[in-house]
Amino acid sequence: MSKAAELEDFALYGGPVKAEVILDGKEVVNYGGCSYLGLTGHPVAEAAATKALEQYGLAASIARAYGVANPVLLELEQVAARFFGTEAAFCAAAGYLASPLAISALTDTNTRLYVDQVCHHSLVFGAQATGQPIERYTHNLGWDDPEALRDFVLQTLRPGEKPLFAMDGITGLLGDISPVPEFVRLADEFDGIVYVDDAHAVGVLGDNGRGTAEYFGIDSDRVCFGATFSKALGGLGGVIFGPEHFVARARSSAMARGSNLGSIPHAAAAIALMEHLMADKAPIQKLHRNIRVFKTLLQELGVSLPAFPTSISSFAFGSYDDHAAMQRNLLQDHGIFLCHSNYTGAGPEGLIRIAVFADHSDDHLDHLIRALTPYLSK
Numbered sequence: 001m002s003k004a005a006e007l008e009d010f011a012l013y014g015g016p017v018k019a020e021v022i023l024d025g026k027e028v029v030n031y032g033g034c035s036y037l038g039l040t041g042h043p044v045a046e047a048a049a050t051k052a053l054e055q056y057g058l059a060a061s062i063a064r065a066y067g068v069a070n071p072v073l074l075e076l077e078q079v080a081a082r083f084f085g086t087e088a089a090f091c092a093a094a095g096y097l098a099s100p101l102a103i104s105a106l107t108d109t110n111t112r113l114y115v116d117q118v119c120h121h122s123l124v125f126g127a128q129a130t131g132q133p134i135e136r137y138t139h140n141l142g143w144d145d146p147e148a149l150r151d152f153v154l155q156t157l158r159p160g161e162k163p164l165f166a167m168d169g170i171t172g173l174l175g176d177i178s179p180v181p182e183f184v185r186l187a188d189e190f191d192g193i194v195y196v197d198d199a200h201a202v203g204v205l206g207d208n209g210r211g212t213a214e215y216f217g218i219d220s221d222r223v224c225f226g227a228t229f230s231k232a233l234g235g236l237g238g239v240i241f242g243p244e245h246f247v248a249r250a251r252s253s254a255m256a257r258g259s260n261l262g263s264i265p266h267a268a269a270a271i272a273l274m275e276h277l278m279a280d281k282a283p284i285q286k287l288h289r290n291i292r293v294f295k296t297l298l299q300e301l302g303v304s305l306p307a308f309p310t311s312i313s314s315f316a317f318g319s320y321d322d323h324a325a326m327q328r329n330l331l332q333d334h335g336i337f338l339c340h341s342n343y344t345g346a347g348p349e350g351l352i353r354i355a356v357f358a359d360h361s362d363d364h365l366d367h368l369i370r371a372l373t374p375y376l377s378k
């Protein structure tokens with residue numbers, strides 16, 4: 001099948017996307033996507049969304065710059081700031097918009113942007129939209145050779161310029177964690193800012209699921225984060241969080257003044273899920289446990305993985321066609337859905353990406369390991 005035809009070839013979901021999902025009418029164990037905490041379709045979120053829908057209907061509100069605001073979105077920002085333990089938070093209509101909104105708000109006419117070579121397209125898009133000069137730094141250079149990263153900044157930053165470093169907290173396909181503390185050091189040295197898209201880290205890293213800041217213990221007023229409610233938090237919508245002086249810039253940015261800030265039922269669902277998680281850490285603890293168990297089992301099969309406690313395990317074992325065949329066969333023969341992806345960070349053969357969720361059982365994980373064994377022990 002051609003790659004173009006593959007893009008047109010998809011199975012249809014028949015219910016919420018969790019560890020068990022209906023695909024083309026059949027029950028399948030799902031390792032694709034990002035429902036890390038298994039909260040999609042959670043009753044507290046559905047009830048909150050239904051109530052908001054009944055009260056406000058489906059229509060979105062206009063931008064706040066016109067002097068009106070929806071109280072659910074304002075509450076979302078307060079609850080998000082509490083959830084993330086930051087001074088402030090600000091919402092965006094989609095996770096994809098969080099990075100362009102934050103990056104444009106944090107960029108001045110003397111900013112030089114340093115964007116990870118392997119990051120989500122929304123960061124690249126946001127950086128390009130500023131019209132300011134952009135450098136692409138080598139992915140993981142901050143882990144492998146921090147001095148080389150510093151030299152790169154020294155060689156490229158012009159007099160009078162300030163750097164803005166932009167990266168994913170967890171890279172969505174590779175599942176590794178960015179060396180954020182290294183960038184905080186560089187931001188301190190060069191009077192810069194660090195922006196982290198924590199879409200894949202929120203709900204996953206840290207005892208409270210706060211993401212890379214909690215994982216590394218970062219407490220710096222030079223760092224601002226963005227994320228989406230569409231992954232671990234099971235809904236839809238973007239969020240920016242960090243020190244008030246950054247969030248205030250996002251609030252008054254041209255993008256925020258020219259767009260509505262989100263779907264009200266989804267905002268209500270996100271509030272309910274964050275409150276739920278602040279009261280009950282069991283989904284986070286279960287996810288951490290599943291990550292440990294699955295990564296150990298996969299390594300015992302000979303797969304080498306970076307030592308990061310992320311939900312995502314990615315590997316290549318053959319050609320593009322081998323990987324595509326594995327994805328097809330596991331679905332047809334074992335009722336297992338996993339992703340073969342050639343998104344940014346993969347070579348031409350692509351990568352097999354497996355995401356473990358909090359609602360996977362030991363039986364699910366054993367079943368997957370048995371299905372993978374013939375491919376990986378060749």
Ligand SMILES: Cc1ncc(COP(=O)(O)O)c(C=O)c1O
Pocket residue numbers: 094095096097120122168172197199200228229230231236237
């Ligand atoms: C790192 C990152 N940022 C932003 C997004 C966009 O989020 P959403 O799909 O909720 O708009 C994604 C989605 O894949 C992502 O992986």
